[in-house]
Amino acid sequence: MKNLDELRKIRDEVRKGLELRSGTHRAKIVVGMGTCGIAAGARDTMKALMDALEKAGVSDVAVTATGCAGFCEREPLVDVEITGQAPVRYGKVDVAAASRIVKEHVLGGKKVESLVFG
């Protein structure tokens, strides 16, 4: 396994970032990771979301997964839940769309209207 010292460093940095926000997450991003989502590319979508957040040095956003929501033809589905705001669901989120959602919505605070599910 990669060096545990490295892991402790990450832990301390993340904790510092969270303490700045008194322990609360700025947002949660949920990726549809059912069979349909995975077949439509959800793994790469999740990786793109993680990469974009990591590169921006963001440590107070969690990226997690859920199962099939019943809209298989619109996968990969991504829900953005910003604390204190109504959740927004995006459909057909490929790698490029994932980076846009992080940049414009999660970090920029503005919904990416053209990608909103509905």
Add this chain to the structure above:
Amino acid sequence: MKDISLHLLDIIENSAKAGAARVQIDFERAGTRFEMWVRDNGPGLPPSVSGNPDDPFVTTRADRKVGLGLAMLRRAAERTGGRMDVDSAPGRGVTVHAAFDLGHIDAQPIGAIDEALAAAISSWPGLDFEVRIGPERRVVFDSRAVKKELNGIDFSNPQVHKFLSFSLREELAPLGLAAGPLPDVS
């Protein structure tokens, strides 16, 4: 699914959804033979499903009576001359085993097993993962050890995800189970 690593991610989702607390994943590779085992400690398949777990129309899903994951894995394995077995009993968890001949003209690529595992670990942070390789079952990843060090920081954190990806890539690349070169750590 476009490669074997995505089947793996899908099978792990079954364990997560079934409420397993722990999943143990083993890989063996020798020549063109590739085998994987996904073993969970969940409730096991109910008798209504265990007779034909990969029949797409036999499923535990309540929202829609169709489940494709195991059926697709079986197809992918058998079309290389390999096989897939499911071993389960109520209360004993489920073990899915798949064997592939990667030299077969119909074999799918292995894909990025490291990325599939990193995605699974971040997707279902409540599930413990142990990854072992080779016939000697050498442990190359144990999420409980990582969790202990993280002390409350979640696997769904982007910085932690990068660490997971890097660790898994480092361990799985020598077996040809990882995608591309080691990631940039700058």
